[in-house]
Amino acid sequence: MTTWLLERMEAWRDAPALVWADVHASYGDLLDAVAQWQVELDRQALGAGSVVVIEATFSPKACALLLALLERRAIAVPVTPGQRVHLEEFQGIAHAQATVHIADDDTFTVARHAPTGTHALTEKLRALGHAGLVIFSSGSSGAAKAVLHDFEALLEKFRTPRQKKCVLTFLLFDHIGGIDTLMNTLANGGTVVTTPSRDPEVVCALIAKHRVHTLPTSPTFLNLLLLSEAWQRHDLSSLQVIAYGTEPMPQPTLTRLAEVFPNAKLVQTYGLSELGVLRSRSRPDGSLWLSFSNEGFETQVRDGLLWVRSPAAMLGYLNAPDLFDGEGWLNTQDAVEVDGPWLRVLGRVSDLINVGGQKVYPAEIEAVVMSMPNVADVAVYGEKSPLTGQFVAARVNLVEPEPLDVFKRRLRAFCRERLAPYKIPVRIELTEDRQFSARFKKLRSPTS
Amino acid sequence: MVEKQAVLDIISAALKETLDQQGLPPPASITEDTVLVGKDATLDSLGVVSLIVEVEQALEQQHQVAVTLASDKAMSAKNSPFRTVGVLAEHVLETIKEEEEAARG
Numbered sequence: 001m002t003t004w005l006l007e008r009m010e011a012w013r014d015a016p017a018l019v020w021a022d023v024h025a026s027y028g029d030l031l032d033a034v035a036q037w038q039v040e041l042d043r044q045a046l047g048a049g050s051v052v053v054i055e056a057t058f059s060p061k062a063c064a065l066l067l068a069l070l071e072r073r074a075i076a077v078p079v080t081p082g083q084r085v086h087l088e089e090f091q092g093i094a095h096a097q098a099t100v101h102i103a104d105d106d107t108f109t110v111a112r113h114a115p116t117g118t119h120a121l122t123e124k125l126r127a128l129g130h131a132g133l134v135i136f137s138s139g140s141s142g143a144a145k146a147v148l149h150d151f152e153a154l155l156e157k158f159r160t161p162r163q164k165k166c167v168l169t170f171l172l173f174d175h176i177g178g179i180d181t182l183m184n185t186l187a188n189g190g191t192v193v194t195t196p197s198r199d200p201e202v203v204c205a206l207i208a209k210h211r212v213h214t215l216p217t218s219p220t221f222l223n224l225l226l227l228s229e230a231w232q233r234h235d236l237s238s239l240q241v242i243a244y245g246t247e248p249m250p251q252p253t254l255t256r257l258a259e260v261f262p263n264a265k266l267v268q269t270y271g272l273s274e275l276g277v278l279r280s281r282s283r284p285d286g287s288l289w290l291s292f293s294n295e296g297f298e299t300q301v302r303d304g305l306l307w308v309r310s311p312a313a314m315l316g317y318l319n320a321p322d323l324f325d326g327e328g329w330l331n332t333q334d335a336v337e338v339d340g341p342w343l344r345v346l347g348r349v350s351d352l353i354n355v356g357g358q359k360v361y362p363a364e365i366e367a368v369v370m371s372m373p374n375v376a377d378v379a380v381y382g383e384k385s386p387l388t389g390q391f392v393a394a395r396v397n398l399v400e401p402e403p404l405d406v407f408k409r410r411l412r413a414f415c416r417e418r419l420a421p422y423k424i425p426v427r428i429e430l431t432e433d434r435q436f437s438a439r440f441k442k443l444r445s446p447t448s
Numbered sequence: 449m450v451e452k453q454a455v456l457d458i459i460s461a462a463l464k465e466t467l468d469q470q471g472l473p474p475p476a477s478i479t480e481d482t483v484l485v486g487k488d489a490t491l492d493s494l495g496v497v498s499l500i501v502e503v504e505q506a507l508e509q510q511h512q513v514a515v516t517l518a519s520d521k522a523m524s525a526k527n528s529p530f531r532t533v534g535v536l537a538e539h540v541l542e543t544i545k546e547e548e549e550a551a552r553g
Contacts, residue, residue: 355494356493356494385497385518386518386519386520386522386523387493387496387497387500387518387523388493388494388497391494391497391501404509409465412469416469416471421470421494422494424469426494426497426498426501427501427505
């Protein structure tokens with residue numbers, strides 16, 4: 001039963017729920033919009049178990065539709081306009097019956113699709129009579145994977161009341177972290193501040209204007225924020241928590257953040273499209289070690305890889321074999337280091353570089369290169385070599401122009417004092433292109 | 449057309465650079481007979497990888513030619529094309545010629 005969420009929201013009718021451009025939607029406004037959607041969905045005969053794509057950003061109408069689909073136990077497929085080129089493909093994989101397109105002015109259109117069959121997992125969910133959520137996970141390589149969640153199981157953890165916060169939704173409407181932020185905030189009577197752009201200047205202005213408490217974001221953005229010095233031009237004293245996940249944090253960025261935001265708690269989160277966001281706490285020494293709360297889920301390390309078992313885990317992929325073992329444990333494919341109760345995420349196994357049998361995780365090398373003067377950003381990846389299998393390559397964005405030869409010499413001298421020889425980048429290239437995706441996740445492909 | 453002397457100069461500079469990276473002293477002189485791999489080798493395997501990438505990058509920067517020197521074919525050749533500076537220079541010229549011909553179709 002998910003009505004608990006809407007019931008809770010009823011109690012806060014007059015409180016601000018969502019800030020979207022100049023629109024301040026209260027909990028009452030959201031609930032009224034949910035009721036309007038129920039009429040529209042009835043009119044469209046999209047009942048329980050229907051699959052509906054929502055092409056939108058975090059607008060009041062889009063959030064209300066998500067809640068309306070949840071309430072009627074339908075299956076919501078959030079997609080952002082940035083993914084438009086994949087829209088048809090996503091509609092097909094999800095076997096969507098309809099797509100609701102919500103425009104920038106919050107008006108909407110509904111497109112109906114011819115039936116294209118169904119998926120065994122979707123049928124399983126319908127038999128349970130639960131609402132569903134499909135998240136398309138970008139994945140570091142290959143086509144997007146469609147992750148099917150039991151939406152009600154995913155939301156179960158938000159039943160435990162927590163502090164009411166004003167949170168900026170940095171992560172997008174089609175991202176597990178974005179949905180997590182939205183639902184967590186609404187379940188506690190907080191306010192969601194949406195941002196039209198992920199430009200540090202815009203984000204900082206919104207934090208100052210709305211006295212935002214929590215900024216859930218990615219290390220890539222935080223690095224950009226530090227470089228832009230946008231934090232110096234806005235009053236960010238309201239920030240209590242800066243949460244970062246989605247990829248390993250370079251230690252130099254973390255250290256610098258602690259200097260710039262001495263009053264904000266820096267919290268590392270661990271989330272996967274397949275699992276939602278898992279509660280964890282960071283070791284108090286400002287390092288990258290974290291410990292899982294294991295509230296409602298279990299963790300295990302097997303052969304250096306993190307496995308998780310959770311009732312909130314996905315039912316499976318709609319277009320790929322799943323990653324569960326016979327006992328329901330999910331292989332996260334993240335390599336971790338263990339120190340007593342503490343874990344450190346080294347990176348995706350698929351990003352691992354194998355140099356003559358020795359393992360190299362790009363995040364480690366990136367952290368070293370990031371701590372060099374005049375480096376704005378870096379992506380480290382493996383390049384094929386018939387001699388050593390692979391070797392380490394680095395593509396670097398500089399702050400100020402510097403000749404490649406001079407920079408190469410400087411980088412190698414710097415790395416020689418800090419890294420084993422096989423970890424030092426062999427190919428070094430300079431680029432002026434940005435090296436992260438629309439989801440602010442690092443791009444590590446050999447050619448970009 | 450890339451001249452052999454230009455290629456030798458590139459290899460020589462790349463070798464000095466690679467040795468310097470590995471914290472090794474440069475040889476008293478670099479000639480066509482300077483041994484790169486095998487017995488009396490100057491470089492370890494990672495050093496050879498570095499040298500090859502250096503030479504590839506220099507060819508691209510100075511002569512606008514993009515070649516892959518460490519192909520599977522090169523690795524499986526009966527006589528390693530990376531034995532000495534002179535042999536590597538021949539291999540570079542040969543690879544450039546082959547890739548130009550392939551491009552011409």
